[in-house]
Amino acid sequence: MTVKINTKFIQEFVETNELAALEDFVAASHKKIHDKTGAGAEYLGWLDWPSKMEEAELSRLEEAAEKVKSDTDVLIVIGIGGSYLGTKAVQDLLLPAFGAGGTEVIFAGHNISGRYLEELLSHIEGKKVALNVISKSGTTTEPAIAFRILRKWMVDAYGEEAANRIIVTTDEKEGALRKAADKAGYTSFVIPGDIGGRYSVLTSVGLLPLAVAGVDIRSLLEGAALAESTLANPALMENDAYLYAAYRQILNSRGYSVEVMASFEPAMAGINEWWKQLFGESEGKQGKGVFPASVIYSTDLHSMGQYLQDGRRMLFETMVSFTEDQNQTEIPFDEEDGDGLNYLVEKSLHEVNQTAMEATALAHAEGGVPILSLEVPKLDAQHAGYLLYFFMKACAMSAYLSGVNPFDQPGVEQYKQNMFELLGKPGYEK
C-alpha cells in the first residue's frame, strides 16, 4: 500500500544520471528534515505526527465528533487555507459525490462573499447546526468575520446553548480564538505550535470535521503512519516522494515552471486544491517555485486539452491514478448499437478511463509535456492518508532542493496589510 512513481513517460525527458547527480543534495536535505536543522525546522511537527498522535487526544476528538453527529444536521467548518482545504480534500475524495447522508459538513470563512454567506444562512434555516471554527493564528480576517456572523446566528437560535454547539480549533495559548474559547467555555482542540496550517490536515484541524463527515480517521492516520516510515528512507532512488521532488526540480531548472496536477478521478478535485496551497505557499518565494495548477480529466481534456497538447511549452504534468478497479461498472450491450459503443461492452469503465489516461499521456508526451505518473493502488482512507503524507514529505524536500524555507509564507502578508489600510483598521491608517 504505497504511492509509486511510474517513470514510463518521464524517461525520455529526464535521464537517470540527472537524478543520480542530485543524490547527495537529496541526502543532505533529508538530513535537514530529519535532524531538524534546515530553515523553518521549528515547523516540522508533522513529520512524525501520524505515529505520535496521542490516543487520548484521538479519543477525545472522536467523542466530540460523535456528539456533533448525534444532534446536528449541519456542521459548519469556518476556516481558510490549511484550516479547511485538507478537510474538503479528504471529504471530496472519500465520501459519495451524491447524498453522502449523516451530518453534512460545509465550509465558511474561506471567502468574504456576502452572497455565499447569505445562501449558507438560508441553507441552515430550520436545521440543527454546530460550528467548528479553525484558525491557527486565531486572527485571520475571513474566518473571523464569518465566525462573528455565524456566532450571532447561533446565539439567536440557541441562546446560551449555543456555546455547547461551538468547537474551537486553534493555538494552545495564543490568539483571539483561544481567548474566546476560554472565556465562553467552548470545547476546544489544539493545533500543535510546530505544525503550520498547510501541514495540519492530520491533526484535529482535519480529523474532527472528517470524523463528523463519516471518514474513518483511524485508517487515514494509519495510512499516513505507513508513509511516515516508508518515506523516512534517505535514499533518493528508493524514496518515491523524494523522486517526485527531484523530478520537479530538474524539470523546473529546464524551464518547465508550471506543474499541472491531473487526475482522471473527479473525487481528486479537493486534493488538487489542497496540494496547490501546500506547494504554492511552500515554494513560491524569492522569485522561485513551480506554479501549481490542476485539471480533472477527461472533463478538462475538453477545455484545457488543447493548451496542454499544443500551447506554450512550460508545462509538465503529474498524473495521479488509482490502479485498482473498485467499481466494476460495465458498458451494456445494445442490439442496435446506434452509438457504435458495442466494441466496449467487455470493458469496465475503469479500463476505459485508464486507457484514456494512457492515451492522454502518450499524446501530451509527444506534444512535449513531461509526464510524471503517481500510482495509488486504491481509493480509500488508508491510501488517502498515505497520499497526503507523501505530498507533505515531497514538498519539504522539493522546497529545500530549491533553496527556500518550506514552512513560512511571508508573501501572504502584503494583501492583508493593504486591505487593513484601505478599510481603515485602527493602527493601519496610512
Ligand SMILES: O=P(O)(O)OC[C@H]1O[C@](O)(CO)[C@@H](O)[C@@H]1O
Ligand atoms: O489558520 P489560520 O491562522 O487562520 O491561517 C489560515 C491560512 O492563512 C495563511 O496563513 C496564509 O494564507 C495560510 O498559511 C493558512 O493556512
